[in-house]
Amino acid sequence: MSLLQLDQATIKFGGLIAVNSVSFELKKGDLFGLIGPNGAGKTTCFNLITGVYKPTSGKITFDGKEIGGTPANKIANLGIARTFQNIRLFKSLSVLENVVVGGFLRHKTPLISALAYLPNVIKETQSLKAEAMELLKIVNLDKVADVRSADLSYGMQRRLEIARAMATQPKLLLLDEPAAGMNPQEKEELNAMVKHIRDEVGLTVLLIEHDMRFVMSLCERIVVLDAGKEIAAGPPDAIRSDPKVIAAYLGEAV
Amino acid sequence: MKFWGVRLASILGAVAFCFLLEGVAQGQSSFVQRLFVLAGLYVTLAVSLNLINGITGQFSIGHAAFYQVGAYTAGFCASRFFAQLNLPPAAWLLLMMITSAITAGLAGLLVGLPSLRLKGDYLAIVTLGFGEIIRIFAQNQEALGGAYGLTVAPKIQYVWAAWLLAILCIAVCRNLLRTAHGLPFLAVREDEIASSAMGVNVTQTKVVAFVLGSMFAGAAGAILAHFESFVSPPMFTMDVSFTIVTMVVLGGTGSITGSVLAAILLFYLPEKMRDFTNIPLSGVAAAFVAISAAVFAIRWVMQNFHGSAKDRAIRYLGIVVGALVIWFISKALLGNVPSLKENIDGSKLRMVVFSITLVVLMLLRPQGMLGHHEFSWDWVRSKFGKPTVKEATA
Numbered sequence: 001m002s003l004l005q006l007d008q009a010t011i012k013f014g015g016l017i018a019v020n021s022v023s024f025e026l027k028k029g030d031l032f033g034l035i036g037p038n039g040a041g042k043t044t045c046f047n048l049i050t051g052v053y054k055p056t057s058g059k060i061t062f063d064g065k066e067i068g069g070t071p072a073n074k075i076a077n078l079g080i081a082r083t084f085q086n087i088r089l090f091k092s093l094s095v096l097e098n099v100v101v102g103g104f105l106r107h108k109t110p111l112i113s114a115l116a117y118l119p120n121v122i123k124e125t126q127s128l129k130a131e132a133m134e135l136l137k138i139v140n141l142d143k144v145a146d147v148r149s150a151d152l153s154y155g156m157q158r159r160l161e162i163a164r165a166m167a168t169q170p171k172l173l174l175l176d177e178p179a180a181g182m183n184p185q186e187k188e189e190l191n192a193m194v195k196h197i198r199d200e201v202g203l204t205v206l207l208i209e210h211d212m213r214f215v216m217s218l219c220e221r222i223v224v225l226d227a228g229k230e231i232a233a234g235p236p237d238a239i240r241s242d243p244k245v246i247a248a249y250l251g252e253a254v
Numbered sequence: 255m256k257f258w259g260v261r262l263a264s265i266l267g268a269v270a271f272c273f274l275l276e277g278v279a280q281g282q283s284s285f286v287q288r289l290f291v292l293a294g295l296y297v298t299l300a301v302s303l304n305l306i307n308g309i310t311g312q313f314s315i316g317h318a319a320f321y322q323v324g325a326y327t328a329g330f331c332a333s334r335f336f337a338q339l340n341l342p343p344a345a346w347l348l349l350m351m352i353t354s355a356i357t358a359g360l361a362g363l364l365v366g367l368p369s370l371r372l373k374g375d376y377l378a379i380v381t382l383g384f385g386e387i388i389r390i391f392a393q394n395q396e397a398l399g400g401a402y403g404l405t406v407a408p409k410i411q412y413v414w415a416a417w418l419l420a421i422l423c424i425a426v427c428r429n430l431l432r433t434a435h436g437l438p439f440l441a442v443r444e445d446e447i448a449s450s451a452m453g454v455n456v457t458q459t460k461v462v463a464f465v466l467g468s469m470f471a472g473a474a475g476a477i478l479a480h481f482e483s484f485v486s487p488p489m490f491t492m493d494v495s496f497t498i499v500t501m502v503v504l505g506g507t508g509s510i511t512g513s514v515l516a517a518i519l520l521f522y523l524p525e526k527m528r529d530f531t532n533i534p535l536s537g538v539a540a541a542f543v544a545i546s547a548a549v550f551a552i553r554w555v556m557q558n559f560h561g562s563a564k565d566r567a568i569r570y571l572g573i574v575v576g577a578l579v580i581w582f583i584s585k586a587l588l589g590n591v592p593s594l595k596e597n598i599d600g601s602k603l604r605m606v607v608f609s610i611t612l613v614v615l616m617l618l619r620p621q622g623m624l625g626h627h628e629f630s631w632d633w634v635r636s637k638f639g640k641p642t643v644k645e646a647t648a
Contacts, residue, residue, distance in 0.1 A: 050451060076453035084451075090444035092626055093437070100434055101441045105453030107434060111462065114435035115426045119257055125434040168453055 002061075003028045003204050004080075004172055009048055009058035009068070018044045020228040021058060026172070031198050032206045033219030035239075037248055040225040042208045043085055046174050049206075050082050051075040063171065077105055081165035082174035085208070087157050091150035095141055095160055098149050099132035100125075102167030132167060138201075139163040139193065155186040159193070166197070173197065175207040179214050187211065191218055216240065224248065268421045272414035279413040287413060291481050293521050294416030295474045298423045300501040300517035301510055302470035305427050307499065308508035309436070310463035311443025312370060313378045316385030317498045320468040322490035323361045324354035324475025326392055329404040329485045336407050343410045347480055351419065351473040358472020359465045361388075366464035370457060385495055393487040403486025410480040419477065420514075423470045427510050439463055443508075504615060506622025511629035516622075524608055530600030538603070539594055540585035545614065548577035552618055 008021040019041045026032050034042050047053045049060060054069035061067070067075060081102070090098050107124060114121045136142040139159040144152065149160060158178055165173055178194070179187050191214065198205050209215045215222065216236040224232040224239060226248040232239055239245055279290045303317045328350040336346060369380040392398045399405075430436040441449040442459050450456050479485045501520050505512030551573045559566060588594050615623070627633050 052447065052451075072447075072450035073453050073455045076451055082451055084448065088445045088448035088451075090441045090448065092444060093440055097437055097440075101437045101449070101454070102452045104434055104438055109435075111435055114433040115429055117429035117432065121433045121435065125432075128434045164452065 002026065003030075003063060004049070004206070005059075005061040006045075006049075007059040007061070009045070009055050009060055011044060011048060011053055012056045017228050019048060019055075019225075022223075022225065022228075022230045023058075024223045024230070024233060026204055026206060028171075028204055029198070029202070030204050030206075031194070031218060031220050032204075033215045033222040033236075034206060034208045034225065035210070035212075035215055035222060036225035036231075039227070040248075041228040042225055043176055044228075045225070046082060046176055046208065049075075049174065050080055073105075076168055076170075079169075079171035080174065081168045081170035081172070083158070083161040083165050083176055083178060085176040085180070087154075087161060089149045089157055089160060089164070091148070093149060094146050095136065095149050095152065096129060096132055096145040098160060098164050099135055099167045100128050102164040103128045103131055103169075105168055132163075135163045135166055138166070138196070140189075154181045155183070158182065159190075162193070162197075166201070166203070170203065172204045172206065175205065175209075177208050177210060179209055179211050187214055190214075194218060268418070268425075272417045272421070275417055276412065276414040287411065288481075289522075289525055290413045291411070291416045291477070293518055294413070294420045295478055296498070296501065296517045296521045297420040297514050298416070298470055298474045299498045300505065300513040301420070301423045301427055302467040302474075303498050304502045304505070304508065304510060304513040305430075305439075305470075306463050306467040307502050308506075308513070309427070309431070309443065310439045310460055312460055312464065313374060314381040314464070314467075315378050315495050315499050316365075316381035316383075317467070317471055318490045318492070318494035319381075319385040319388040320358040320361060320471035321475045321478070321494065322388055322392065322485075322487075323358045323468075324472030325479040325485045325490070326398055326404065326475070327354040327357040327472065328476035328479040329406040330398065332407045332480070333404065343408055344412070344415075346408065347410050347412065347415055347477070350476040350480065351415070354472040354476035355469040356472075358475065359469040361472075362465040362468030363461065366461045366468075370460040370464060382492070382495075385490075385492060389487045389490055399486070401487060403484055406479045406483050406485060408480065409483035412477075416474075416477050416481075419470070419473055424510060424514065426466070426470075431510070440508075500612065504612065504622055506624035506626060508626045509622065509624040509628055512622055512624035512627075515624070515629070520608070523611065524604045527604040527607055528601045530603075532597045533600040534589070534594075535596055535598050536588040536591065536594040537585050538598070538600075539588050540581050543584045544577045544581035545610070547580055548573055549614055549617055551576070556618070 002025045004026040006025075007023050009019060009023070010017065010021050011019045022041075022045060034045060036042055044053065048055050048068070051067070051070050051072040051074070059066060059068060062078060062080060065078065067078065070078075090101060093101070107128070109121045109124050133142060133145065136145055139162055141156060141160055141163065144156070149157065152160060158181070162175065162178065175194070179190055182190060194205060194207070195218070197203050207215075207219070219236060221234065222236055222239045223230060224242075224245050231244045231248060232242045275290060279287045299317060299321060303314065306312050306314050331350060331353060339346070341349065365381065365384045369377060372380060393401050430439070438449065438454040438459050441452065441454055442456055446456050497520065501516040502513050504520065505514070505516030552570060555566065555569050555573070559569060
């Protein structure tokens, strides 16, 4: 059964059509790649799915519900979590606190009992922290839990963003260029981590990436965008040899 | 059980502290009593604004407006209902604090809902405008006494009430930051887009902080109205808002203890200066020379010295001693200059000293006295290069 479905999703900014009737479908448990040259509309596509933008036309369905134009915080509650291309951590908060913010949407106690510092809130805070600590172990950041997140290295910050997104306990995880700025060894680890998240944690993953080798080795299905339009879709092998894709990346043969 | 024991003990401790202050203030002149109360009110105002400006990161510069809404609510209710209800003064004051908190909270909701979608400078302008609207509205309302002001019938001068409110305000902010519930507020300050992607309702979070902050300012207003037994529009001009903002920034935005410290310091400093009536002009000029030299030297060390924190602290200490020496020498030298021989009234320099203090602090510590930190002995120790408890035990 399909978890996420884009049906002719389109967004225009004035005269610019950033995403032009893009349609694709993710099944539960997919490891799906979204690629394309710079400015192809990949991140805009993410922003449509996560409610940063409202689609001009077309439908986006998640888990049987139409979600086009739903506010970002409600979409997070429905079960879509994301990371950002230009890392957006809560810089002055600690690594652990960043992850707890992700888990906070599951809180049950009212604000008023937090202001009075009642035992049920203390217990909830402790359990949220314990959960966050478990996630930090998955992304191998448990040793730096008390460090200010801005002081982490670039690769660590990317991993922390993934942990923070996973803390919302989503059904679908969107990763926006998770390997950007990583060295080959870190990419290797990330590859294993994303596979672990899909296989062991059981999330569906949609990721944007520029590193072809990384995407091809990781994703089972790929959609290619160019100038807002979908130009190819299919398994990595088919994409690799698709003349349209080669043309989009390298230019037409003269 | 242990939890409730500790809780009871801390509440009793707070109450005991308030009545201790009351006891100390009783023996003093009415001027000193007034200082005690106003200091408590400014602590409340600074800490509650810190919740909005520092913790949630919404730059509001109209906090005096909510202070005024609270004060006028209390004044208005006192003139209408006090005589009929026949309550003891303490109960009446508590009732008024709650009522004023509610009206100020409603005012906060009214301003917050539309304007908190704005960011940074835009929000600042809106809150500034709102502050002026409230003041001018009161100035032109017959029912509120117009420009002449409103006499508030029972004069209730309790030092403990002001400080109980201050402690309550500090406790609420601290509790918020100690639980997971405080994190969305900090997250909104750090990054709104990422917060909403994590399921935080950004607008709601901002409005809650704004309303909560306004409520405390309103309750402080009620105490002021009954203490002065009079409210008028000039008591709530933009200056008051700016003083509160200055306290928050100077203490270090986001730091509760910083706000408390800065509120007391900035309130105490101009009042203390009233005592310096006869000081030689040469001393003032010498102080100016010494302070300038110290500021330059400290800035030089900050930028060019890369040793350990301990060596750095030693250099700062050296500079302070050096500045004192410069002050003595230049005072002796300048004492011979004929035009600097006369004495001046130091109390008139209050506002000059106030502003110079601000300039110096912002030059040397733009992040505020405590930065984003809270005061703790561990923090002080780390500043002096000693290992913190955590490092020492590791």
